[in-house]
Amino acid sequence: MVIVREMTEVQSTDMSNGAEIVGVLKRVLVGPSDGAPTFAVRLFTLTPGGHTPAHTHPFEHGVVVLRGRGTVLTTTGLVPIQEGSVVFVPSGDYHQFRNGGPERLDFLCIIPVQHEI
Numbered sequence: 703m704v705i706v707r708e709m710t711e712v713q714s715t716d717m718s719n720g721a722e723i724v725g726v727l728k729r730v731l732v733g734p735s736d737g738a739p740t741f742a743v744r745l746f747t748l749t750p751g752g753h754t755p756a757h758t759h760p761f762e763h764g765v766v767v768l769r770g771r772g773t774v775l776t777t778t779g780l781v782p783i784q785e786g787s788v789v790f791v792p793s794g795d796y797h798q799f800r801n802g803g804p805e806r807l808d809f810l811c812i813i814p815v816q817h818e819i
């Protein structure tokens with residue numbers, strides 16, 4: 703069955719823990735509860751100064767920036783991102799998303815559905 707919903711109406715989860723994750727809201731737009739067998743689509747919102755954990759994992763990210771500006775920390779340094787930027791993080795690559803700007807940073811992050819918990 704085709705499912706249509708508004709991303710703004712999807713409940714958000716505050717992922718922040720005050721340490722390695724700061725100012726991060728996550729919305730699972732498409733995921734296990736939809737019966738998606740292959741991928742999950744998540745919307746992340748980083749508040750100004752917010753950042754995801756600097757981490758690695760054995761699966762990839764496909765990221766599309768919808769709003770705002772920020773940077774991605776990679777093994778070769780910080781790379782600027784903004785609305786319209788597309789980021790592919792291969793499995794096992796070190797990465798962190800940061801919002802150093804004055805406005806919120808929104809991006810979609812697509813992962814293999816079995817890793818959406």
Ligand SMILES: [Zn+2]
Nearest residue numbers: 757759763797
């Ligand atoms: Zn990651």
